[in-house]
Amino acid sequence: MKNAPFSLHPRGRQAVPIFRLAAIGAVVAAIGGAFVYVGGFVTPHRLTPQRIVNTFEANAGVHPGFRRNHAKGVCVAGYFEGNGQAGDISRAGVFKAVRTPVIGRFAIPGSNPSAPDASVPVRSMALDFKLPDGQQWRTGMNNTPVFIVNTPRAFFAQLVASRPDPATGKPIRRSSRRSLPRTPRPGRFRAG
Secondary structure, eight states, X not given: XXXXXXXXXXXXXXXXXXXXXXXXXXXXXXXXXXXXXHTTSSOTTOOOHXXXXXXXXXXXXXXXXXXXXXXXXXXXXXXXXXXXXXXXXXXXXXGSSOEEEEEEEEEOSSSOXXXXXXXXXXXXXXXXXXXXXXXXXXXXXXXXXXXXXXXXXXXXXXXXXXXXXXXXXXXXXXHHHHHSOSOSOGGGGOOO
């Protein structure tokens, strides 16, 4: 018996159903589409970490060796002395009667490492606890009474709105007012 030629006919001996080929094609297209989307080729204006970093640099310039936000700050190192009295409310090792090494950073927001300390009413503190069992606890806090944005997109809009006027180097207040979210007294929280 001779081998029958390849056939797409469903009754053929070596038939390959069309729906199988379509399913394989759909899977390949979906995987390819996912790569195209993640690469940003079909969404060039999507908000990305790199766009935020580029905007920080466009607003305040490039300062090698400094962070893009919270550029001005001071690092600290020390210990957290647990006294063991929080055992009723937590089983966390840091609250036992142990000494836990801590490194941290106190900073102000913004991209300018030379900003005056009193330029904004916000202060931040970031801490990294090194627990005895090898775990790390990391925390970051801001002391602002109200954070005037609540999404990365709103933060980016605030960042764009606070770009400096090329002639004066000061933020363009007119566009900032229109672009900032509707919150109580946002002017107190603008950097610069």
